[in-house]
Structure formats: structure tokens, C-alpha cells
Amino acid sequence: MEIIIKPTVAEAQQETAKIMRRQISRKPDSVLGLATGSTPIGVYALLAAMHEQGALDFSQVSTFNLDEYVGLEAGHPCSYREFMREHLFGKVNLAPSRIHFPDGTAKDVPLHCAEYEAAIVRAGGIDLQLLGIGREGHIGFNEPSSSLASRTRIKTLTPQTVQDNARFFGSADKVPRHVITMGVGTIMDTRHCLMLATGGGKAEAVARMAEGAITADLPASILQMHPACTLVLDEVAAAELKRCEYYRWVYDNKPEWQRV
Ligand code: GLP
Numbered sequence: 001m002e003i004i005i006k007p008t009v010a011e012a013q014q015e016t017a018k019i020m021r022r023q024i025s026r027k028p029d030s031v032l033g034l035a036t037g038s039t040p041i042g043v044y045a046l047l048a049a050m051h052e053q054g055a056l057d058f059s060q061v062s063t064f065n066l067d068e069y070v071g072l073e074a075g076h077p078c079s080y081r082e083f084m085r086e087h088l089f090g091k092v093n094l095a096p097s098r099i100h101f102p103d104g105t106a107k108d109v110p111l112h113c114a115e116y117e118a119a120i121v122r123a124g125g126i127d128l129q130l131l132g133i134g135r136e137g138h139i140g141f142n143e144p145s146s147s148l149a150s151r152t153r154i155k156t157l158t159p160q161t162v163q164d165n166a167r168f169f170g171s172a173d174k175v176p177r178h179v180i181t182m183g184v185g186t187i188m189d190t191r192h193c194l195m196l197a198t199g200g201g202k203a204e205a206v207a208r209m210a211e212g213a214i215t216a217d218l219p220a221s222i223l224q225m226h227p228a229c230t231l232v233l234d235e236v237a238a239a240e241l242k243r244c245e246y247y248r249w250v251y252d253n254k255p256e257w258q259r260v
Pocket of ligand 1: 035036037038039040066067131132133134135139140141161165
């Protein structure tokens with residue numbers, strides 16, 4: 001796992017956006033896995049600005065979002081589809097036919113989940129998966145105890161995640177209890193995982209994920225087994241890592257050809 005520690009949230013967001021831009025520049029028809037939550041909002045703003053300035057073309061890009069709430073109709077202001085429209089899709093030239101989302105209103109959920117997996121395969125697999133991390137170490141909505149081999153399926157949120165996401169809904173009782181999420185195995189199949197974590201609230205989960213035991217109790221810890229995982233942090237999110245100095249040393253001594 002490559003761990004990049006930046007002094008500020010803004011610099012961590014810039015690094016993340018630059019890695020995404022490099023991916024699209026190298027492969028204009030990239031398949032991107034996208035994440036929601038507060039953390040990537042600044043990254044999407046940077047990507048939208050790059051597009052606005054003519055420096056980034058999404059016309060051949062395809063996207064698959066990680067997750068969606070069960071039961072929210074299309075256009076619901078708290079749906080993740082709406083979140084993506086507001087922060088990215090409405091601002092760049094992505095073809096609507098290339099945008100993919102789990103459907104939280106699907107009648108046959110297992111069938112829909114199998115079709116979502118099949119659509120990822122048909123697209124050629126995900127080249128770059130953007131990730132955040134939950135306080136309890138979830139990726140997508142793979143809560144603690146998720147199978148580390150899981151595929152796209154329905155999950156029940158933990159009370160902590162319901163609390164954490166209540167700010168988007170106005171109150172915790174309005175947060176759906178169920179979601180459809182790519183599985184841990186689905187995420188592990190992506191060619192490059194790019195996780196951004198910022199703020200002190202994530203420091204413990206980040207340290208357990210990168211330096212602790214691999215365990216379903218903290219699903220993000222499986223990323224230690226991913227052959228190409230980049231973790232971008234601000235100082236505060238990195239505060240509980242034991243080997244910070246080594247990670248900085250690695251970054252400072254990176255061969256020129258590996259730099260973004
Ligand atoms: C959300 C999403 C995750 C996200 C995480 C952290 O509920 N399902 O994809 O990474 O929880 O969210 P935030 O960035 O708001 O802290």
C-alpha cells in the first residue's frame with residue numbers, strides 16, 4: 001500500500017484529483033469506480049474545474065458507483081445518484097449511458113446485484129476505484145463483519161453509520177437502514193484502489209486499516225492484500241499511524257516516473 005501524507009485537506013484532495021486525471025489521460029475510456037460521502041466532494045470539485053478549463057475529457061469514461069440506499073426514489077435529494085449529479089455528473093461531459101448505479105428501488109434485489117456485477121465485467125472491469133472509509137472501517141457500505149469475499153448485495157447499516165449519515169437526511173430516523181453496495185470482493189477486483197481519508201475522525205480506522213490485522217471486523221483492512229492501493233491522507237487522519245516517517249521517506253524518494 002502506498003501511503004501519501006499531505007499537510008492539509010486541500011492538498012490531499014489535489015493529490016487525489018491528480019491521480020484520477022492521470023488515469024483518464026492515460027486511458028480516455030477508463031472505467032472509474034466512484035464514492036460518495038463528504039470526503040470526495042472537494043475532489044469532484046477539482047475534477048469539474050479541470051473539465052471546465054478544458055484539461056479533462058470524460059466523454060469516453062464509464063462510471064460505477066459503490067452504493068445506494070434502498071427505497072429512495074430516483075431524484076430523492078439524499079440518494080447517492082442525486083449526490084453524484086450535484087457534485088460531478090452535472091458538471092462534466094459524462095455520457096448518461098455510461099453512468100452506472102445500484103438501483104435502490106429494484107424489485108428483485110439479488111437479481112439486480114448480479115446484473116450490476118455483470119455490467120462491471122462487460123465494461124472490462126474497474127480501472128480506478130475511489131474510496132472513502134467509514135469510522136468503523138467500512139468501504140462502500142461493507143460494514144464490520146462483511147465477508148471479505150463479498151459481491152454486490154444488500155447490507156444493513158450499523159447504528160454508527162446511520163448516525164454519521166444523519167446530517168444528510170436531517171435526522172437519524174430518516175436514514176434508510178438498508179443499502180445496496182459493491183462487495184469487498186468486487187472492490188478488491190478493481191485494478192487500482194485510491195482511498196482518500198481526511199480529518200481526525202478517521203485516524204483510528206486509518207491506522208487499523210493500514211497497520212493492523214486483516215479482519216472482517218474492519219473490512220478496509222483487506223486493502224493490505226490489494227496489489228495497487230494508494231491511500232491519501234491529511235496530517236490529522238495520519239496521526240495514529242506508527243510508520244509515518246517511513247511513508248514520507250518513500251514519497252520523497254519516489255522515482256520520477258512514478259510521480260503524478
Ligand atoms: C459513506 C459511504 C462510503 C464513504 C463513507 C465515509 O456512508 N457509503 O463510501 O466512504 O461512508 O463518508 P464520509 O466521507 O462522509 O466520512
